[in-house]
Amino acid sequence: MTNAEPMRPTLSEVAREAGVGRSSAARVLGNYGSVSEHTRSRVLLAAKRLGYETDELARSMSRGxxxxxxxxxxxxxxxxxxxxxxxxxxxxxxxxxxxxxxxxxxxxxxxxxxxxxxxxxxxxxxxxxxxxxxxxxxxxxxxxxxxxxxxxxxxxxxxxxxxxxxxxDNRDAGRAAAERLIAAGHRRIALAWGPARPSRRRVTPEALLRWARTSELSSVGERFLGYADALEAAGIPLDPGLVMTGEQTSAGVRDFMRSLLATEPPTAVIATELDAVVAVLAEVRESGLRLPEDLSLVGFDDSPWADVYTPPLTMLRQPxxxxxxxxxxxxxxxxxxxxxxxxxxxxPVELNCSGGEGSVAPPREDA
Amino acid sequence: MTNAEPMRPTLSEVAREAGVGRSSAARVLGNYGSVSEHTRSRVLLAAKRLGYETDELARSMSRGxxxxxxxxxxxxxxxxxxxxxxxxxxxxxxxxxxxxxxxxxxxxxxxxxxxxxxxxxxxxxxxxxxxxxxxxxxxxxxxxxxxxxxxxxxxxxxxxxxxxxxxxDNRDAGRAAAERLIAAGHRRIALAWGPARPSRRRVTPEALLRWARTSELSSVGERFLGYADALEAAGIPLDPGLVMTGEQTSAGVRDFMRSLLATEPPTAVIATELDAVVAVLAEVRESGLRLPEDLSLVGFDDSPWADVYTPPLTMLRQPxxxxxxxxxxxxxxxxxxxxxxxxxxxxPVELNCSGGEGSVAPPREDA
DNA sequence: CTGAAAGCGCTTACAG
DNA sequence: CTGAAAGCGCTTACAG
The missing domain is CATH 3.40.50.2300 (Response regulator)
Structure with missing residues (x-):
């Protein structure tokens, strides 16, 4: 058993081995100041011989x-x-x-x-x-x-x-996601999830917007504002019932989607986080809906999986x-x-699926 | 502009402020040795007043x-x-x-x-x-x-x-993956990817095994050995043509799968890395095959996506x-x-989809 | 160009 | 219990 721990050699030991002063050794090993070629080579040799490696901790200490x-x-x-x-x-x-x-x-x-x-x-x-x-x-x-x-x-x-x-540019990204869906003809677009608003009580659109504009600058908050921008530009009234403001978890998304689909189903949904995308997909499968025929989806946080999903998912790619x-x-x-x-x-955040492809289709006639 | 950088106070300054010696201050701030209640409180007070935080770098230096x-x-x-x-x-x-x-x-x-x-x-x-x-x-x-x-x-x-x-336990995992497929009736099971063997020339099963057993202990190498174990136990001859030993990249997997599907298609495939799983899925889509009717799949490195894929993927979950x-x-x-x-x-590595579910189905009659 | 000395901010025996 | 002193392994003016 080798319990003789090979201590690491110090600068002083190298100096002694090389037969020069500490400062000289320091200068060559630290690459600063000037030294004669003769001492430089002596020091380098000694360092090699001893297996010297400079102690960055000590260096940090003195260099600050x-x-x-x-x-x-x-x-x-x-x-x-x-x-x-x-x-x-x-x-x-x-x-x-x-x-x-x-x-x-x-x-x-x-x-x-x-x-x-x-x-x-x-x-x-x-x-x-x-x-x-x-x-x-x-x-x-x-x-x-x-x-x-x-x-x-x-x-x-x-x-x-x-x-x-x-x-x-989250606001812009939220806007792009909503615009993509609006362009396909959607007007009932759910957002999972939106800003984490403490109260779960329903509020007026004005109250929701005012609150989001003043108190919150998180990324999902910004995405919500972009979504609201796009709706407004298209003359679509903001429906707070379509915006998930509760607990920002997978379980929260599933609850939100389940109750929404059971009562007042949207024709499209924007999932603002990768976890939300997966949760929406899980709930879609559970409910037997087809993507994108019954429900269109735009997700955030691109993943290699999105391209091999059926259908390929329309995602906003964050760099x-x-x-x-x-x-x-x-x-x-x-x-x-x-x-x-x-x-x-x-x-900038970019849409990965342009054109009519991906997980966005026109809303169903009967919707 | 505040260009007067508030220097962090040192132990000595705290000691001076408290009117005690450095060692005493050190003892209370470092929680060791013994000090009178009186000096302790004086030091603590001074430290608070000065906003002292111990310098871990210096501490590391002296403590080693x-x-x-x-x-x-x-x-x-x-x-x-x-x-x-x-x-x-x-x-x-x-x-x-x-x-x-x-x-x-x-x-x-x-x-x-x-x-x-x-x-x-x-x-x-x-x-x-x-x-x-x-x-x-x-x-x-x-x-x-x-x-x-x-x-x-x-x-x-x-x-x-x-x-x-x-x-x-990679060998065991590779064995479990193959056993799952063999139990479903498969005999032509491809492995993407296997060990990274330098030469791309085809070799005899014996040569491949010998080489894998002696020179390689990487995780995919172990998985290959487990796969080989399962085949041997089932009396299925090892076909080196079904084992990808080339470049371990997504592109490599796609090439491997493409040429395999075009010439001597397997009825099942094991993908030993997440990237390989995604690449196999991409190639499956490209080729128009259906999963799992035309090709069964067992993948490695579980991901939340696997559960929401169609069909849900049979994966080995690595903890x-x-x-x-x-x-x-x-x-x-x-x-x-x-x-x-x-x-x-x-x-241990565990299969996430037990039973007859997931991306494993019996091979087609005509295969 | 070169070396002895002081210093970075702590900890740690060592006397008192 | 308490304080002066040495030490961790470097760097950095400062003379020579």
Whole structure:
């Protein structure tokens, strides 16, 4: 049993082995300052001989920079966030940064804890998809930003928070989804899910809109506003009964769809999240309806499955990986010292199935 | 413009503010040693007043422990690895560790670089899904392990590498997939994809088996062996023409399926990866075949989509998140000082659609 | 070009 | 219980 742990050699040991001073060894191993070719080669040789690798932790300590960025997302297992992380990781690596990742599960407390952890580990910057809606306190995030740690928001934005953000153009996407269906002749278009409104009581269209416009800036909230825009432009009255504002879960979608289909069936539905798409499909199957003859569907968050589904699904493709990349690029600029004004970057969302294909068909005559 | 960056207060400043020595402040802020109630409260008060947060970087430096684990996976955007990461992250947090994540893209060089980066940042341990097959050199990994950094392998194992591993019971899974199809009456069962054999020339069944048994321990390799086991047990000769051994990509699967369907169509197919499942479905659609009447399918890597597909797909469900959790648990034990013998943990893979349902039907009479 | 010394912000024996 | 001092492994002015 080898319980003699081979300690990693330090800079001093390399210096001694090479027969030079510590500073000289430091200069060649750290690639700075100037050294004679002679000492350089001696040091390099000694380093090789000892298997020296510089201790980045110590370097971070003295340089005051860790070359690490912190990332706080709802759930890395969610395909959307997984793609975002990938975009971040690639861009970070390109710029020489490592990535420390934490899941927040859309929980404000966990997010706060995560941010403190990251600041404690002295990350050079933070990318976050803020949980808890636009009005969340997000104390730790604001504290971190005040303390001088650059923060970039992705996919969501917090009110009264002066940090850069990179988001999808969700309102435009919601509008595009509804327009696609309206163009096919639909007027009863359900939205699963819409903004998470606390009360489940039915409200007037005006109240729903007013509430959405003022209190909420989440992505699904924005998508709802785009949907409302499209209806209004087409002269179709907004029916709050067609908008799911309750619990944003798969089970919630299934309940919503089931009761809707049983009472006042829509001719089309927009599913604003991947989970919602799958839940709608499950309920469609359960109810025996045919897609798209009996019900048209436009979904969000493209997936390879959408193309091989029968029928192929009409989906809005979010450039999730690009979103992550952009956020990382922005953060790198900030970490490099840019103090310019706040930036808000909107990425376009595209329909993947153009033409008359996909899961959109005209409404049935008898509908 | 506030360009006066609020520097974070240090332990010394808190001590001065509290009017005590540094060591005393350290003891209360670090929760160790003993201090009088009086000084404790003074220090706590001063810390609060100054907004002190301990610098984990400095703490790591002096304690020699970073409370961070490094994770090297092929691609975080892949649903399987995304789930694995989630399992790791949850377990790591539970034990108080942060997670530094790097993608290797199945590239041995990138993996090596990632491992060196992680060791440089002095992570306390590493979890890795080794790239490049069982015989890969994986120098950095071996070097890290020799140096005393605990390493746990997930999903794959390297030959001649004395590190713990947590893997799926892939051979058993491959066997289960084939048995399911054989039980339904199939004898011509294609495998997309099988082990990545360099040469694309056809070989004898014996040569293929011999090669797979000796040189390869990747997960798809194991799945192929299980498939072969099931065929042998059923007295069905192994036909190398039905086993895809070429390029393991979606395009490769489509080529393989297309030429197979055009020349000597199988009655069933096993798709050993999620990408392969989607590619098979795409080719099935293209060719106008019906699932499962014309072709039965058993896939790997369950997804919520499988349940809402028509027909619902018979899939082998890999407990990916559990895999990550187990690996992290194992690593925590090692990081805590356990020097016990190597551990190899096998997780069972389960069929999600039992009974006669799903995408498996008896072969057609005329086949 | 080169080396001794101080410093990054903690922790940890070691005396008092 | 408490404080001065040394140390973690680098980097960084500062003389020589």
């Amino acid at each position: 920079v860790t070359m690490t960025i912190g990332v706080v997302l709802a759930d890395i297992a969610n395909p959307f966030f997984a793609a975002v992380s990938r975009g971040i990781a690639d861009e970070a690596r390109r710029a020489g940064y490592g990535v420390l990742l934490v899941n927040s599960d859309e929980n404000v407390e966990l997010e706060d804890e995560a941010v403190r952890l990251l600041v404690g580990k002295r990350v050079d910057g933070i990318i976050v998809a803020p949980a808890g809606g636009a009005d969340a306190s997000a104390e730790a995030l604001r504290w971190a930003a005040d303390r001088g740690t650059p923060v970039v928001q992705v996919d969501r934005t917090l009110n009264d928070f002066e940090a850069d953000a990179v988001v999808m 999730a990986q690009l979103l992550g990349q952009r956020a990382a690029e922005r953060l790198v600029v900030r970490m490099t010292g840019d103090r310019g004004v706040r930036t808000l970057d909107h990425l | 422990v970073t409370m961070t684990i490094g994770v090297v996976l092929a691609d975080i955007a892949n649903p399987f690895f995304a789930a694995v990461s989630r399992g790791i992250a949850d377990e790591a947090r539970r034990a108080g560790y942060g997670v530094l994540l790097v993608n290797s893209d199945e590239n041995v060089e990138l993996e090596d670089e990632a491992v060196r980066l992680l060791v440089g940042k002095r992570v306390d341990g590493i979890i890795v899904a080794p790239a490049g097959g069982a015989d890969a050199s994986a120098e950095a990994l071996r070097w890290a392990a020799d140096r005393g950094t605990p390493v746990v392998q997930v999903d794959r194992t390297l030959n001649d590498f004395e590190a713990d591993a947590v893997v799926m 990916a998140q559990l895999l990550g959790q187990r690996a992290a648990e194992r690593l925590v034990v090692r990081m805590t000082g356990d020097r016990g013998v190597r551990t190899l943990d096998h997780l």
